[in-house]
Amino acid sequence: MACRITELILDCADPERLAAFWSEVLGYVELAREDDGSIEIGPPGVGAYGPQPTLVLSRSSDPRTGKLPLHIDVNATDRDQDAELERLLALGARHVDVGxxxxxSWYPLADPEGNEFCLLRRRIEPVQP
Incomplete structure (x- = not known):
């Protein structure tokens, strides 16, 4: 038996803003909202513990930004890389220089709070619920 990643937690100053951004990027919906201000987003119609991990945006007064020890890579599912890049930039992502x-073949980007992620070239099939 093996483990599977079920949640990724991202500390942030504004969970609302990042939940909206990452929901649009990933096609996720809000699954839960906690009293501490954390918001969990995940695939629609699947919820937590499905084949894709959920993302928990956790309010922090001291979130780390920039180069994190772990970062997110994304691949487009329904368009080419250039079209997806334009969509991500319109949502609030920005280019970053990481040397x-x-x-x-990828684009290093940052989300609205400066967390780095990469848009990879390969177009992949969406996960079916």
């Missing part, structure tokens, strides 16, 4: 050469 890339310009020859990479």
């Amino acid at each position: 890339q050469s310009g020859e990479e």
Whole structure:
């Protein structure tokens, strides 16, 4: 038997803002809201503990931003990389310089609070509930 990642927790200053951003990026919906201000988002119609991990945006007075020890990579499911890049930028992502050469097949980006993530080139099939 093995373990499976069920939740990813991201400390942030504004859970509302990041929940809205990441819900649009991933096609997720709000699943739960805690008294401490945390918001859990996940795939619609599946909820927690499905085949994809949920994302918990946890309010913190001292969130780390920039290069995190763990970051998120995303792949488009219904468009090419350039179209997805334009969509992410319109949602509030921004380009970041992480020392890339310009020859990479991915785009390093940051979410509205500065957390780095990468948009990879490969288009993948969406997970079916």
